[in-house]
Amino acid sequence: xxxxxxxxxxxxxxRQQELKNNPTGNLNDSFNRANNGSLVDLIGSxxxxxxxxxxxxxxxxxxxxxxxFR
Numbered sequence: 895x896x897x898x899x900x901x902x903x904x905x906x907x908x909r910q911q912e913l914k915n916n917p918t919g920n921l922n923d924s925f926n927r928a929n930n931g932s933l934v935d936l937i938g939s940x941x942x943x944x945x946x947x948x949x950x951x952x953x954x955x956x957x958x959x960x961x962x963f964r
Contacts, residue, residue, distance in 0.1 A: 940948065
């Protein structure tokens, strides 16, 4: 049985390797991520269905905005 990584595990492993190789280059990113959050973390935690729903909600919101406020 082969032990294959999921895409989320692979992204996290690559991110951890990058942090080990360049810890000071990512210092500013880590400070900003603590305040603002990261889009990559949001999309990674939602999965493809959650991302699709999020995009659909945004599109419907824009359509409603243009319909009522224009």
